[in-house]
Amino acid sequence: MGWLRGIALLSLGVLLAGRVNCQHVKNNVPRLKLSYKEMLESNNVINFNGLANSSSYHTFLLDEERGRLYVGAKDHIFSFNLVNIKEYQKIVWPVSHSRRDECKWAGKDIVRECANFIKVLKAYNQTHLYACGTGAFHPVCTYIEVGSHPEDNIFRMEESHFENGRGKSPYDPKLLTASLLVDGELYSGTAADFMGRDFAIFRTLGHHHPIRTEQHDSRWLNDPRFVSAHLIPESDNPEDDKIYFFFRENAIDGEHTGKATHARIGQICKNDFGGHRSLVNKWTTFLKARLICSVPGPNGIDTHFDELQDVFLMNSKDPKNPIVYGVFTTSSNIFKGSAVCMYSMTDVRRVFLGPYAHRDGPNYQWVPYQGRVPYPRPGTCPSKTFGGFDSTKDLPDEVITFARSHPAMYNPVFPINNRPIMIKTDQQLYIGSATGVSQLPLHRCDVYGKACAECCLARDPYCAWDGSSCSRYFPTAKRRTRRQDIRNGDPLTHCSDLHHHNNPSGQALEEKIIYGVENSSTFLECSPKSQRAVVYWQFQKQNDDRKEEIKVGDHVIRTEQGLLLRSLHRRDSGVYFCHAVEHGFMQTLLKVTLEVIDNDHLEELLHKEEDGDGSKIKDATNSMTPSQKIWYRDFMQLINHPNLNTMDEFCEQVWKRDRKQRRQRPANAQVNPNKWKHLQENKKGRNRRTHEFERAPRSV
Numbered sequence: 001m002g003w004l005r006g007i008a009l010l011s012l013g014v015l016l017a018g019r020v021n022c023q024h025v026k027n028n029v030p031r032l033k034l035s036y037k038e039m040l041e042s043n044n045v046i047n048f049n050g051l052a053n054s055s056s057y058h059t060f061l062l063d064e065e066r067g068r069l070y071v072g073a074k075d076h077i078f079s080f081n082l083v084n085i086k087e088y089q090k091i092v093w094p095v096s097h098s099r100r101d102e103c104k105w106a107g108k109d110i111v112r113e114c115a116n117f118i119k120v121l122k123a124y125n126q127t128h129l130y131a132c133g134t135g136a137f138h139p140v141c142t143y144i145e146v147g148s149h150p151e152d153n154i155f156r157m158e159e160s161h162f163e164n165g166r167g168k169s170p171y172d173p174k175l176l177t178a179s180l181l182v183d184g185e186l187y188s189g190t191a192a193d194f195m196g197r198d199f200a201i202f203r204t205l206g207h208h209h210p211i212r213t214e215q216h217d218s219r220w221l222n223d224p225r226f227v228s229a230h231l232i233p234e235s236d237n238p239e240d241d242k243i244y245f246f247f248r249e250n251a252i253d254g255e256h257t258g259k260a261t262h263a264r265i266g267q268i269c270k271n272d273f274g275g276h277r278s279l280v281n282k283w284t285t286f287l288k289a290r291l292i293c294s295v296p297g298p299n300g301i302d303t304h305f306d307e308l309q310d311v312f313l314m315n316s317k318d319p320k321n322p323i324v325y326g327v328f329t330t331s332s333n334i335f336k337g338s339a340v341c342m343y344s345m346t347d348v349r350r351v352f353l354g355p356y357a358h359r360d361g362p363n364y365q366w367v368p369y370q371g372r373v374p375y376p377r378p379g380t381c382p383s384k385t386f387g388g389f390d391s392t393k394d395l396p397d398e399v400i401t402f403a404r405s406h407p408a409m410y411n412p413v414f415p416i417n418n419r420p421i422m423i424k425t426d427q428q429l430y431i432g433s434a435t436g437v438s439q440l441p442l443h444r445c446d447v448y449g450k451a452c453a454e455c456c457l458a459r460d461p462y463c464a465w466d467g468s469s470c471s472r473y474f475p476t477a478k479r480r481t482r483r484q485d486i487r488n489g490d491p492l493t494h495c496s497d498l499h500h501h502n503n504p505s506g507q508a509l510e511e512k513i514i515y516g517v518e519n520s521s522t523f524l525e526c527s528p529k530s531q532r533a534v535v536y537w538q539f540q541k542q543n544d545d546r547k548e549e550i551k552v553g554d555h556v557i558r559t560e561q562g563l564l565l566r567s568l569h570r571r572d573s574g575v576y577f578c579h580a581v582e583h584g585f586m587q588t589l590l591k592v593t594l595e596v597i598d599n600d601h602l603e604e605l606l607h608k609e610e611d612g613d614g615s616k617i618k619d620a621t622n623s624m625t626p627s628q629k630i631w632y633r634d635f636m637q638l639i640n641h642p643n644l645n646t647m648d649e650f651c652e653q654v655w656k657r658d659r660k661q662r663r664q665r666p667a668n669a670q671v672n673p674n675k676w677k678h679l680q681e682n683k684k685g686r687n688r689r690t691h692e693f694e695r696a697p698r699s700v
């Protein structure tokens, strides 16, 4: 238990599993979209309407072993039966009268602030949870006994043992904490003061001295809002284990004009115990990098989704490389929307191994640090894997000094495929609630499709692959009876027909070059194997590295089989990408370079060959020989009935003819040498299919 961040996550799971229903990525909709009213009417939702004296049901912990959902709220912690949330137990955990009065005297609101808002709810050991609340601006923590077996039916608070919650829960109930409890130690990103200004990443609990990020240094953290925390191993050696924090914060001064928010990923080593002389009880391995989630705008200016709202990790077979999904919104006033981007840990690690951000130059701007980086490289965990030092306390002073002044990386982390996998232009991604808890019938497993991979990718904890269909899984059942392990939910381990985790269809990228004649039409064939995948086309102009989405219209028609370009124009020359989007995975199926041969040139070429003059084709037909007429007929047919093979064949002929002509008349073959040289070079990269047409032209 412990990984699932409650209902927000479940809804994200549904969204990601939801099939994109039409041609545009922007029109992505979840497969499942029921209004609240519809659900009530269909008896599809069971509500817990909340207690009159409570609110803020925001902190979730799913306990699959015991079949419970724990929810932290104002002054209460609930334990719901997962099968029917109407069945629940509760712990009442209010603040004392004196505490509440103190809070009131400090000018806080008695109802909305001066209570114990539960902010941390984590699995501690086999029998206990660890819970922290704001304690009316006086954070407090305790242990909750839940028993070792579901049958124990235990849910009670250790009344005798309260701990200081500073650095674990925020003081202010409006603020969130991102926390992670591993090996009896609590990692939390939170504000550790009454004013809500001293934000830090802490490690508390356990028998080590608490440790935190450097205080009052905006280079480390700049008014952050923490989103989540995860442990991700770096190697097979646990000494290299790292904790990653996801957050958003104000951009560092000078990094951006105006007040901007950046999404961040921060790392610390699990075995970081701080420095010896400097950075004492502070992280010595903290590094952060920007997470980019953006779409190119029509005017060439990217729209950035910077307001990171939630993160979840989809584990792959390799625990070192989960796929990171980030849910973002925009901070822009002009464009309101949300997006989901996915990141690979390989890219994250590459950025952390890249240049550090450094302030330099006359304007004191941020530049990549070019100087000597001390050894061991700051950010590396003390371990046998990467070098011979045992503890961060043994780190040389110059390493500590460097680490203290270079917490940020220069390069950002870009999402896989450089763009979001999903964009939504109105903010319906979350099911949040201030008044109660709703139970959606989560066993509509059939919505996830008919394939094992889809069932698995859906990662719905209530559904499992039973060998032939996606069906309801009872969380209370014995562990070994289930096929789907949501913690390690990986189609690779559960479904035998897959090859690669981001390539559920197993299709490989096809690359080709095709030729089209101006004013003729051409067809770019691309149909994904999977019927459920949605095709997404992009175009990249020649000599331009930007890709833009292809808009359908009079000029471009989309069919099930591909893209029909009517009446080619020279500006249609370029590279066309056909992507398949399925279950949040985008995969490029086809990359086709289209070369549009202009009419003038083509005619000129034909007649250079046949007549030796450059007159217009219409005038030329009269003086044609029969074989030339056939050739001309073929050519006209080709224009009216576009077909890739004949088009290729035709161009092959032109090219061959040109080659032959040059062999025969090397001196006057210079019709347009650059153009044909270019064509010839393109030929070298052509695939086998088009080489089949390397035969003598019919008409010559």
Ligand SMILES: *[C@@H]1O[C@H](CO)[C@@H](O)[C@H](O)[C@H]1NC(C)=O
Binding pocket: 051, 052, 053, 054, 075, 092, 093, 094
């Ligand atoms: C809130 O009300 C419930 C009954 O509805 C009661 O059991 C509980 O003790 C109350 N909580 C507080 C903090 O007074």
Ligand SMILES: *[C@@H]1O[C@H](CO)[C@@H](O)[C@H](O)[C@H]1NC(C)=O
Binding pocket: 124, 125, 126, 127, 128, 143
């Ligand atoms: C779990 O932790 C609690 C609180 O420290 C302790 O009382 C309990 O004995 C522990 N349980 C186990 C199984 O270690």
Ligand SMILES: *[C@@H]1O[C@H](CO)[C@@H](O)[C@H](O)[C@H]1NC(C)=O
Binding pocket: 518, 519, 599, 600
């Ligand atoms: C190609 O089409 C355009 C627009 O319809 C037209 O103006 C032009 O004359 C055509 N070119 C040829 C060679 O047919």
